[in-house]
Amino acid sequence: MSGFEINNISMTFALPNGGKVEALKNINLNIKEGELLSVLGPSGCGKTTLLNILAGFLAQTEGAMTLNGAPVEGPSSERGMVFQQGALFEWMTVAKNIGFGPKMKGTPQAEINAKVDELLSIVGLQDFGEKMIYELSGGMQQRVALARCLANDPDVILMDEPLGALDALTREKMQSLVLDIWKKTGKTIILITHSVEEALLLGERLLVMAPRPGRVHKEYALPFAELGVGADLREIKQHAEFAPTRDEILNMIWNMEDEIMGRTEDA
Numbered sequence: 001m002s003g004f005e006i007n008n009i010s011m012t013f014a015l016p017n018g019g020k021v022e023a024l025k026n027i028n029l030n031i032k033e034g035e036l037l038s039v040l041g042p043s044g045c046g047k048t049t050l051l052n053i054l055a056g057f058l059a060q061t062e063g064a065m066t067l068n069g070a071p072v073e074g075p076s077s078e079r080g081m082v083f084q085q086g087a088l089f090e091w092m093t094v095a096k097n098i099g100f101g102p103k104m105k106g107t108p109q110a111e112i113n114a115k116v117d118e119l120l121s122i123v124g125l126q127d128f129g130e131k132m133i134y135e136l137s138g139g140m141q142q143r144v145a146l147a148r149c150l151a152n153d154p155d156v157i158l159m160d161e162p163l164g165a166l167d168a169l170t171r172e173k174m175q176s177l178v179l180d181i182w183k184k185t186g187k188t189i190i191l192i193t194h195s196v197e198e199a200l201l202l203g204e205r206l207l208v209m210a211p212r213p214g215r216v217h218k219e220y221a222l223p224f225a226e227l228g229v230g231a232d233l234r235e236i237k238q239h240a241e242f243a244p245t246r247d248e249i250l251n252m253i254w255n256m257e258d259e260i261m262g263r264t265e266d267a
């Protein structure tokens with residue numbers, strides 16, 4: 001089948017003191033092609049570990065996983081990653097950053113130029129191709145990171161808290177951009193965030209994970225991402241289901257944090 005098939009994946013880290021951490025235990029997930037999936041959960045529940053396994057940066061200790069029917073055995077350009085901080089090449093122009101992947105693959109320069117122009121326009125940076133990275137704001141740098149990822153034409157875009165370092169207004173604009181890119185490109189997008197509102201807006205499906213061991217605690221199918229494409233996201237937050245779902249998830253995570261910290265109701 002197309003998309004990710006994740007069968008019984010576990011990841012146990014051995015600690016120097018002889019102990020073990022079950023970062024993930026028995027994860028079973030199918031992520032279909034073109035799906036927009038957000039992942040939330042308290043610190044330490046295994047979100048980044050899961051993303052790193054999907055990216056092929058880490059090998060699970062148990063279980064198996066395929067993407068479009070083929071086993072995932074290491075990193076590949078079919079899976080692109082966008083980090084919280086763009087991890088861009090500071091010494092190159094915006095255009096060179098975006099064109100880096102295709103250049104490494106030996107794509108002819110004229111083709112690279114056309115691709116870069118198209119991507120600059122998709123991420124709203126038409127006039128910035130010749131700027132250096134350090135001349136850009138944080139929000140613009142994340143746009144470049146997205147464009148650079150798209151330049152490799154991955155099947156799947158993995159995002160680890162990509163908007164976490166941005167101010168509220170820029171973050172809102174970037175959320176709209178992620179929805180636009182999802183609709184325009186039909187890519188599978190998997191996004192980790194610490195923001196419940198962001199997970200609601202940027203997930204057709206939302207997974208809430210729980211720690212000790214890291215696992216999927218609850219799954220939601222949500223209408224907001226589809227409604228949010230081309231719309232004002234502040235209006236989407238007024239949807240009758242938005243606030244109750246947000247509060248339910250906040251309580252869920254709050255209770256997990258309490259459990260982790262060993263707090264009780266009357267503490």
Ligand SMILES: Nc1ncnc2c1ncn2[C@@H]1O[C@H](COP(=O)(O)OP(=O)(O)OP(=O)(O)O)[C@@H](O)[C@H]1O
Nearest residue numbers: 013014021023042043044045046047048049050214
């Ligand atoms: N290389 C490692 N060696 C040992 N333990 C690790 C390693 N990487 C992660 N862990 C542990 O695995 C668990 C899950 O970590 P992970 O970073 O995946 O969680 P997370 O949900 O992404 O957390 P956060 O929201 O704080 O980024 C944690 O207890 C963490 O300490």
